[in-house]
Amino acid sequence: xxxxxxxxxxxxxxxxxxxxxxxRALRQVPVAAHVVAADRSEAVVARVRELGIADEATTDLGAxxxxxxxxxxxxxxxxxxxxxxVIGPHLKPGAIVSDVxxxxxxxxxxxxxxxxxxxxxxxxxxxxxxxxxxxDSGFPELFHGRWCIITPTEGADPAAVDRVAAFWQALGSKxxxxxxxxxxxxxxxxxxxxxxxxxxxxxxxxxxxQVTESEVIKFSAGGFRDFTRIAASDxxxxxxxxxxxxxxxxxxxxxxxxxxxxxxxxxxxxxxDQLFDLFxxxxxxxxxxxxxxxxxxxxxxxxxxx
Amino acid sequence: xxxxxxxxxxxxxxxxxxxxxxxRALRQVPVAAHVVAADRSEAVVARVRELGIADEATTDLGAxxxxxxxxxxxxxxxxxxxxxxVIGPHLKPGAIVSDVxxxxxxxxxxxxxxxxxxxxxxxxxxxxxxxxxxxDSGFPELFHGRWCIITPTEGADPAAVDRVAAFWQALGSKxxxxxxxxxxxxxxxxxxxxxxxxxxxxxxxxxxxQVTESEVIKFSAGGFRDFTRIAASDxxxxxxxxxxxxxxxxxxxxxxxxxxxxxxxxxxxxxxDQLFDLFxxxxxxxxxxxxxxxxxxxxxxxxxxx
Numbered sequence: 001x002x003x004x005x006x007x008x009x010x011x012x013x014x015x016x017x018x019x020x021x022x023x024r025a026l027r028q029v030p031v032a033a034h035v036v037a038a039d040r041s042e043a044v045v046a047r048v049r050e051l052g053i054a055d056e057a058t059t060d061l062g063a064x065x066x067x068x069x070x071x072x073x074x075x076x077x078x079x080x081x082x083x084x085x086v087i088g089p090h091l092k093p094g095a096i097v098s099d100v101x102x103x104x105x106x107x108x109x110x111x112x113x114x115x116x117x118x119x120x121x122x123x124x125x126x127x128x129x130x131x132x133x134x135x136d137s138g139f140p141e142l143f144h145g146r147w148c149i150i151t152p153t154e155g156a157d158p159a160a161v162d163r164v165a166a167f168w169q170a171l172g173s174k175x176x177x178x179x180x181x182x183x184x185x186x187x188x189x190x191x192x193x194x195x196x197x198x199x200x201x202x203x204x205x206x207x208x209x210q211v212t213e214s215e216v217i218k219f220s221a222g223g224f225r226d227f228t229r230i231a232a233s234d235x236x237x238x239x240x241x242x243x244x245x246x247x248x249x250x251x252x253x254x255x256x257x258x259x260x261x262x263x264x265x266x267x268x269x270x271x272x273d274q275l276f277d278l279f280x281x282x283x284x285x286x287x288x289x290x291x292x293x294x295x296x297x298x299x300x301x302x303x304x305x306x
Numbered sequence: 307x308x309x310x311x312x313x314x315x316x317x318x319x320x321x322x323x324x325x326x327x328x329x330r331a332l333r334q335v336p337v338a339a340h341v342v343a344a345d346r347s348e349a350v351v352a353r354v355r356e357l358g359i360a361d362e363a364t365t366d367l368g369a370x371x372x373x374x375x376x377x378x379x380x381x382x383x384x385x386x387x388x389x390x391x392v393i394g395p396h397l398k399p400g401a402i403v404s405d406v407x408x409x410x411x412x413x414x415x416x417x418x419x420x421x422x423x424x425x426x427x428x429x430x431x432x433x434x435x436x437x438x439x440x441x442d443s444g445f446p447e448l449f450h451g452r453w454c455i456i457t458p459t460e461g462a463d464p465a466a467v468d469r470v471a472a473f474w475q476a477l478g479s480k481x482x483x484x485x486x487x488x489x490x491x492x493x494x495x496x497x498x499x500x501x502x503x504x505x506x507x508x509x510x511x512x513x514x515x516q517v518t519e520s521e522v523i524k525f526s527a528g529g530f531r532d533f534t535r536i537a538a539s540d541x542x543x544x545x546x547x548x549x550x551x552x553x554x555x556x557x558x559x560x561x562x563x564x565x566x567x568x569x570x571x572x573x574x575x576x577x578x579d580q581l582f583d584l585f586x587x588x589x590x591x592x593x594x595x596x597x598x599x600x601x602x603x604x605x606x607x608x609x610x611x612x
Contacts, residue, residue, distance in 0.1 A: 127528045130605035131605060149525070176524070189507075189522065192529075194529035195529050196569060197503055197566065198529070199585055201499065201500060202588040202591055204565045206587065206591060211491060215496075219433045219497070221452050224496040227500055228588070228595055231592065232588065235586045246574065253570055253573075257570075264563075266548075267549070268556060270552075275549075279505055283538045285511070285522070288519075294527055294531060295527075301535065301609050302608060302609055303604075
């Protein structure tokens with residue numbers, strides 16, 4: 001590949017699950033000569049120093065981005081505008097600013113106004129994560145085999161897009177370029193609405209008067225426990241996702257509810273054939289996900305046999 | 307324990323995931339002197355013989371239960387009545403008939419009329435499984451640490467209930483006794499509605515015109531892939547569950563939808579505090595499930611690190 005994959009200085013802003021996973025990955029692949037970790041939380045900065053996962057760690061975001069070639073904001077999507085405002089005046093011409101947010105239209109709207117001339121804003125979204133959060137939860141293989149979606153806006157420098165793509169490929173990801181709006185719709189169905197319904201069913205379960213919480217917990221292996229994993233994800237991050245991808249989430253949610261009401265009617269009227277047809281169709285999608293190595297083929301995610 | 311835990315002859319009817327897991331477990335624990343596998347499918351019977359997981363295998367259900375001390379029906383809940391009708395005349399006085407069905411009120415209604423005098427019907431439900439099905443998918447540890455719910459009807463012999471409980475404990479399960487109706491409500495929230503919404507979102511995703519199936523599959527690691535595992539479960543089994551636990555499923559589904567509409571409204575009106583409160587509350591339930599060892603504490607079910 002002819003794309004320049006080396007950066008002299010990379011600054012990561014926000015050292016949670018994703019930021020600290022990038023930091024750890026950069027210890028393993030020779031992509032960045034110098035890695036700076038910046039976080040507004042003194043506790044996080046102290047922990048990053050203890051863990052030794054960056055060359056430098058600071059709470060001063062402005063100083064952290066000075067002279068950086070690549071800045072990646074890894075904060076909840078609701079905080080991206082504030083980060084951009086703080087770092088904007090400190091960015092050097094030619095710098096690339098990127099992020100890892102789960103919504104993209106909103107990121108562009110929040111960050112673009114604060115980017116000085118000569119700085120390239122190239123938003124990106126690594127579709128990877130776990131239900132854990134904070135600097136201790138990261139690990140360098142998080143992005144291996146996962147997709148990173150890059151969503152340049154019109155007029156973005158193709159060379160900068162290529163460099164961001166090469167960065168993520170170096171971390172083990174596959175990359176795809178997509179318009180921000182399309183990203184937001186795709187993620188509404190593959191991530192945002194699934195999270196919302198997981199949070200919702202856990203809430204419904206804990207509110208049922210006729211079934212005790214102890215029963216819900218004991219008998220969760222019937223399927224419910226899978227939803228609790230997703231519903232244990234970071235509350236701040238997910239609140240922001242829903243507030244910042246409102247249109248696409250409401251659109252997909254409307255379809256989900258419509259389909260669910262149809263299933264409810266099938267059950268009420270004993271229409272077993274319709275249920276059977278859907279339940280057969282959904283198996284094929286699982287097979288494709290496994291064939292494309294986006295999930296394990298082991299029964300029960302492999303946890304069944306310990 | 308003073309309960310008699312030994313059975314001279316145990317007959318398993320239906321050698322899918324659950325039946326074949328019981329058969330395999332009975333090879334490891336000295337609970338049954340002689341194990342007969344009965345299945346209407348000749349292919350399944352042939353496979354059971356190849357696997358060598360039972361002492362005898364036959365398609366003749368009537369002959370299979372003759373002289374059996376314990377008969378366990380492991381077929382989809384819609385087939386339980388037919389099984390009971392066939393085996394009823396062949397059961398010996400003193401035999402215990404049980405099952406593993408995911409609904410219990412319907413099992414009692416279907417099977418009880420066919421039980422001859424002197425036979426004890428003691429329904430049970432091991433809350434365990436994977437998304438795979440068929441005689442090859444079973445494994446002996448499937449029930450380790452999982453709960454088995456026993457739902458005797460009024461007038462059941464307590465000694466027979468104790469023997470069924472002891473049987474499941476020998477296979478590694480914890481047991482709880484519950485009324486059939488209460489079981490059906492508890493499982494509606496911990497298993498049946500979670501499966502329904504998983505099937506539903508996979509259907510919604512594959513029907514979206516603006517997002518290709520290829521995109522859904524590629525970016526499924528955002529959360530969607532978890533739902534596809536559950537939605538890959540056996541279609542016949544699950545069709546029957548919904549048709550045979552209609553009342554409880556519709557009741558819980560009504561609450562789920564009501565709660566979801568409220569969340570939708572929170573999103574539309576930007577009510578972040580309500581979202582944050584729910585997302586925080588749901589984390590506690592996950593912790594309890596892990597504390598009670600009903601799920602792994604590993605991030606992403608342990609699959610994240612391979």
